[in-house]
Amino acid sequence: MDYETLKLAWWVLIGVLLIGFAVTDGFDMGVGALLRIIGKTDNERRVMMNTIGPHWDGNQVWFITAGGAIFAAWPIVYATAFSGFYWALLLVLFALFFRPVGFEYRSKIDDPRWRGAWDWGLTVGGAVPALVFGVAFGNLLVGVPFGLDEFMRSTYTGSFWALLNPFALLTGVISLLMLAMHGGTYLQMRTDGALHERARKTSLYLAVVVAVAFAVAGFWVANLDGYVISAINDVTKAVTPLQKEVMLQSGGWLENYGRYPWMMSAPAMGFIGLLFTALFSIANRGALAFVSSSFALTGIICTAGFSLFPFIMPSSTFPAQSLTVWDVVSSELTLNIMFWVAMFFVPIILSYTAWGYYKMRGRLTTDFIESNKYSTY
Structure with missing residues (x-):
């Protein structure tokens, strides 16, 4: 494939990896976020833990793979994001620490205080990453305060608290609630009795709330100043982010939907999916x-990805230095090798993930947990 096609292909592939992470690891983070809300007894919370116990660590392969793909395909994005969002990502990391330790040690001691403390830890481990990832996406649409020097070294000019702006907080809440909804639908498949009924009602209510919040975010985006490339000879052939001019334009994030009407399928899919949920x-x-x-x-x-395209990380400090799909990529050889590696390994990941879900299908009950209290989480 030619270089321009490879650049676009890797934008698609990284999007697929992020969606795979949201769909798979998203439901177990959602279950964790709901642990103290719909799990009313110790055995019910153990049922919830054991529905995701065989899968949660495998699901994080998508997260690790997406991070590795960004590092290799978009090195400038990786460097800029991990320095600018340093404290936010550190918060995610420390929240995720609760998950492996909580799963392994929560049920080792039959003490309500011990188990209650780990229940809160697992709730934090599910809710905080979901919230922070949404806040990060919101900041991409608002613009991230950074600049680049002639050696492509980034300098972050904002602060951690600046990331918590109103629009980003809204997208963070949407992220948290939609993953909680996703976790609730998973519990509908894997539980029964009173816990199943609470999961069903929770999924229903959250689907409605997420639909309303998604609509509010859409109207908000329509009134945001979006980033538009205003001058470049051929945007697809740019070598560095310093070769273009960018202007801010009211409603600029909606331009792609007029230019590529098929992109309207994304928000339509979001609303229709929520309706059927x-x-x-x-x-x-x-x-x-x-x-x-x-x-x-x-x-x-x-919807977020299509709105941003071709931008990946817009710069609010120096808009002309915003990072786009065309100017932050690795060499053509690197993208080519990685593309064929991905074509080989992604189907393998999909295959063993599907096999794992197939082998671990079925509903869990509190009676099962009670009769296997020493061999389950």
């Missing part, structure tokens, strides 16, 4: 609700 939750069809929720997550994430 609510309808299938009402009808008590857990598997279909989970599939609908997965489509909703895909549509919402694609």
Whole structure:
């Protein structure tokens, strides 16, 4: 493939990896976020933990793979994001620490205080990353305060607290609630009794709330100053982010939907997925609700990606130095090698993930936990 096609292909592939992470690791983070909300007894919370116990660490392969792909395909984005969002990412890292330790040690001691403390730790481990990832996406649409020197070294000119602006907080809440909804639909498939009923109602209510919040965010974006490339000879052939001119334009983030009408399928998928998540939750069809929720997550994430395209990280400090799909990539040889490696390994990841879910299918009950209290989480 030619260099320009490879640049676009890697934008698509990294998007696929991020969606795979949201759909798979998203439901177990959602279950963790709901642990103290719908799990009313110790055995119910153990049921919730054991529904995701066999999968949560495997699901994080998508997160690790996406991070590695960004490092190799978009090195400037990796360097700029990990320095600018340093404290936010550190917060995610420390929250994630609670997950492996909590799963392994939570049920080792039969003490309500011990188990209650780890329950809160697992809730934090599920809720905080979901919130922070949403805040990060919101800041991409607002613009990230950074600049580049002639050696492509980035300097972050903002602060951690500046990341917590109103629009980013809204997108953070949307992220948290949609992953909690996704976790609720997963629990509909894997539980029964009172816990199943609470998961069903929670999924229904959250689908409605997320739909409203997504619509509010859409109207907000329509009134934001979006970034538009105003001058460059051929944007697809740019070598560095310093070869273009960028202007801010009211409603600029909506330009792609006029230029490429097919992109409207993304927000449509988001709303339709949320609608069917609510309808299938009402009808008590857990598997279909989970599939609908997965489509909703895909549509919402694609909406953000399509709105930003071709930008990856807009700079609010120096708009002309914003990072785009065309000017932050590795060499043509690197992208080519990585492309064929991805074509080989991504199907393998999909295959063993599907096999794992197939082998671990079925509903868990509190009676099962009670009769296997020493061999389950």
